[in-house]
Amino acid sequence: MALTTPRTEPVTILQRERSLRPDLFLILPYLALAALGIVMVYTASAPRNELLDLDPAATVRRHVIFVVIGFAVFIASSLIGGRTLRSFSIPFYLASVIALGLVLTPLGRELKGAQRWIQIGPLQLQPSEFAKIAVILALAVLLANAGSNLQWHHIGRSVLLVGLPAILIFRQPDLGTMLVFFFVSVVMLFVGGTTLRQLSFIALAAVVIAVALFQVGAIKEYQIERVTSFLDGGGGDDADYNQLQSEIAIGSGGFFGKGLFGGTQTNLSFVPEQSTDFIFTAVGEQLGFVGGSIVLGLYAMIVWRLLIAAGNGRERFSQMVAIGVAALLVFHVFVNVGMTLRLIPVTGLPLPFLSAGGTFFIAMSLGLGLAHSVWMRRSPVRDE
Amino acid sequence: MTFGWRLGALAIAFAALFGVLTLRMWSIQITSASEYEEAAESNLIKFVDTPAPRGQIRDINGNLLADNRNVRRAVIEGALVTRDGEAQLVRNLSAFSGLPEAEVKALVDEARDRGDRIEVVGELTDDQVVFLSEHPEDFVGVRIVDTPVRVYVEGELAPDVIGYIGRPDADDLEKPGIKPTDVLGKAGVERQYDGVIRGESGRIKYRINARGEILEQLGEQLPSPGGTVFLTIDSDVQAILNSSLAQGLQLARELHREGGCVPSDDDPGCPVRAVGVVIDPNDGSLIGMSSVPGFDPNIFVEGVSDEEWQRLNQQAVFNNFAIQGVYAPASTFKSVAYIAALEETIFPQEARTDADPYVCDGLLEFRFRDGSPQLYRDWLESGHGEVDLHGGLQASCDLYFWEIALKVWNGRLTDYDESLLQEWARLFGFDKATGIDLPFERSGLIPDRDWFETAQRETPLLVRDTPWSGGDVMNIVIGQGSVLATPLQLANAYASMVNGGTVWQPRVVDRVETGDGAILENTPLAVSQVGLGDRTVALLRRDLQQVVNGGNGTARTAFANFGEKVEQIGGKTGTGEVIKGFIGEDGTVIQDVDNALFVGVAPINNPQYVIAVVIERGGSGGRVAAPTAARVLQFLLNGIEGVTDVFAGEEAD
Secondary structure: OOOOOOOOOOOOHHHHHHOOOOOHHHHHHHHHHHHHHHHHHHHHHHHHHHHOOOOOOHHHHHHHHHHHHHHHHHHHHHOOOHHHHHHHHHHHHHHHHHHHHHHHOOOEEEEOOEEEEEEEOOEEEOHHHHHHHHHHHHHHHHHHHHOOOOOHHHHHHHHHHHHHHHHHHHOOOOHHHHHHHHHHHHHHHHHHOOOHHHHHHHHHHHHHHHHHHHHOOOOOHHHHHHHHHHHOOOOOOHHHHHHHHHHHHHHHHOOOOOOOOOOHHHHOOOOOOOOOOOHHHHHHHHHHHHHHHHHHHHHHHHHHHHHHHHHOOOOHHHHHHHHHHHHHHHHHHHHHHHHHOOOOOOOOOOOOOOOOOHHHHHHHHHHHHHHHHHHHOOOHHHHO | OOHHHHHHHHHHHHHHHHHHHHHHHHHHHHHOHHHHHHHHHHHHEEEEEEOOOOOOEEOOOOOEEEEEEEEEEEEEEHHHOOOOOHHHHHHHHHHHHOOOHHHHHHHHHHHHHHOOEEEEEOOOOHHHHHHHHHOHHHHOOEEEEEEEEEEEOOOOOOHHHHOOEEOOOHHHHHOOOOOOOOOEEOOHHHHHOHHHHOOEOEEEEEEEOOOOOEEEEEEEEOOEOOOEEEEOOOHHHHHHHHHHHHHHHHHHHHHHOOOOOOOEOOEOOOOOEEEEEEEOOOOOEEEEEEEEOOOOOOHHHHOOOHHHHHHHHHOOOOOOHHHHOOEOOHHHHHHHHHHHHHHHOOOOOOOOEOOEOEEEOOEEEEEOOOOOEEEEEOOOOOOOEEEOHHHHHHHOOHHHHHHHHHHHHHOOOOOOOOOHHHHHHHHOOOOOOOOOOOOOOOOOEOOOHHHHHHHHHHOHHHOOOOOOOHHHHHHHHOOOOOOEEOHHHHHHHHHHHHOOOEEEEOEOEEEEEOOOOOEEEOOOEEEEEOOOOHHHHHHHHHHHHHHHHOOOOOOOHHHOOOOOOHHHOEEEEEEEEEEOOEEOOOOOEEOOEEEEEEEEEEOOOOOOEEEEEEEEOOOOHHHHHHHHHHHHHHHHHHOHHHOOOOOOOOOOO
């Protein structure tokens, strides 16, 4: 961990607290991904907009606005101290749960069969994106309070804490986000010190709940179909068609890719939902294996820095926040890229920092900023 | 496990997930990249077939019989229908075509599933064409195509020969390169020569985008039209054949019942149809072929009402009875025994002289092996008086020919092959298909002991249980019993008898001119040469001439008003029993029901035409079939001015 320059003169803790040191190995990949995202969103959306007689730059212009807001949120959240954040965590969590509840009321907006949005002025917000961060913060509070010796009642409380927003999201319905909650909370509980027995219990409970939901018919038919169609090798439905086109796009990119605007799949609009969920196909087709590997490398670098931050966190709450954000990032990347590569079924999770989609970019920037702040306020003791 | 260990484990797990993604990326972008490149390429390129116009069909003189006209249709091009646009397309097309949405949707789905084109509007008006061309964005996947559509210029002239077209059936689809939307020949020359008539469809190569919109045309391979087929048929003869058969059928119906009749189960004696075929005995070329009632093959292009279809189907008009109808040749078959008798010197009386004539007295007693007598009665109860072989043929004396049959039968262990007469019949082409270049030809039947015993074994309920006997040969010699022949077989057999023994394979196509100008000749084919003495041929010609011209000739009255050149006509009548008349239990008299037959040859000394006419359930051959054939022969020998209406001859076998 010799990533910072060794200091020759002793410094006090007070001095440390004043001089906040940004982590360029986290910030630069973040900026690089955002910039690449803007280019990719443009190449994927411009020809499509032209077909629809729209301004070719319409989609990317909107995206850039969110990116700028996202940068501001990142900087702001990087500056929030651990103690402040901790005090805000529970109210933030409660606010998120209320917002999720509102989505289901007539205030919510429906799009493509799912009710996920709230309209605030000109902005459409997706509360579930912020709820991901809220759950991480709330769970971090719970685990920090519990200490390293987790009791069964802590597990129970964690399940309730994650379960409440998860059920609201499930009602939207948004299976993908629910899986995010599950993955992130399991990772946080694992690192937080759950025993193997406790983890197995959680896994068992999850299976029981899933089966129960299936039995009462709460899981929508299309969700089952996507999985079965995927397992069958495709029955020709829309989700499968999307994935096939996506796989063709990436596969045909080859080693170096076809170059910007040289991708027939991307630029002739064969891949659906391309500027959002399937943005990675634009990378794969136009920039090839090289481009795709670089993108994955940038994510890996950020995750690496988050784990380092967690390892150097000043106290347990901060550590858990960094772990949670890392898990959130990893799950999104794996599920999204895996979907475009036809490795796993379509779940509709966007790709962090690359996909067009305002709320998600802002929420991920918020999460990354909070985790970054953990690094900036890392423990001097561990470092030396 | 400490916090550090847990963090380390997590890092390893995360690294593994990234590793999986990288490996998968490697596998599709590097290991299998070429497959995906192809898939991406084929996403962009669509091929659309353009149908080739079917080749023309013309008669021997070049007169057009089947042609094409251009029709503009709206088709759904399966390859160009998009997923996103389908719902809108269905709505718009439904409004445009007036078809219900469900029906349009079924068509669109079918087109897309098959990646093929399906017609939605059969023939577009000019206004519709303009509307479609101005709103392409509302009809993505729909194209206007100029489609060549079959036209049978002469309608009902020669549907049996020309045939008709239709969509492929399940069997056709097994063949390579046949799509459900193709048009194939289903009958006649259209079917037999489908390979040369159909031509090859062209292909247009388009570059498209994901919405199926055509970006550019990358190339076009023009369709190559089918070749023009020239038939051996002469339209003028064919027309006269049609009208003569129609007149003959009408005459037979009026003779059956005053004012005519309609065939039905209640009236089994009502004449059903008239079939005729004219061939050239010098090379087997078909000059005319028809059965009445006929049909207009254009209905297979334009469609027809259900009732009309039912009516036509009930009359079985779509069969070509000249090669698919099998009839007992009856007395026309006597010429076979006549030739056999001359060539093999089989006479009822070895030393027949003028001083010791054979008397055809109308009744013949035949004894079975057990000694029980069986009486055979000539068609003319009074008999024909003194006859020899020649008089026997001219007057069609059954007794004389029965004597020939008995001679063969009785000498079967010493002098003759038991199936001698049947073998002679087979030499002239009976008992097997002639091999004419038309589909669905039947082979007829010449029964013998082998056939009979096989039938007894395999279908015991349908065959009597007594053994094959001389009585069976007696039935064969007069063309009855189980003897069956198509009108074409009959004509072709006579052609070989009068031309000196050459058996030709009949042909209906003279030549094909392919699209690139090459000419494929369908040269006449002599199947075999029957060794006939010149004297035999000369005598047969003379006696056939006497059937028409002699005092006792069975066709004499039918040709009484023939006009010039009647002396150049030879022929033979026949009356084949279909239902044996009887007196019912309640005393009602059920009349005999017979097929009327006539085979004619002209000019008899230098045969150019052989005609066979069968009027199904028409009654006496001399009365209706011979006069019908006479009208065609009038045209052939004396031209259109010589043609008179068909009138009834005298009732004669």
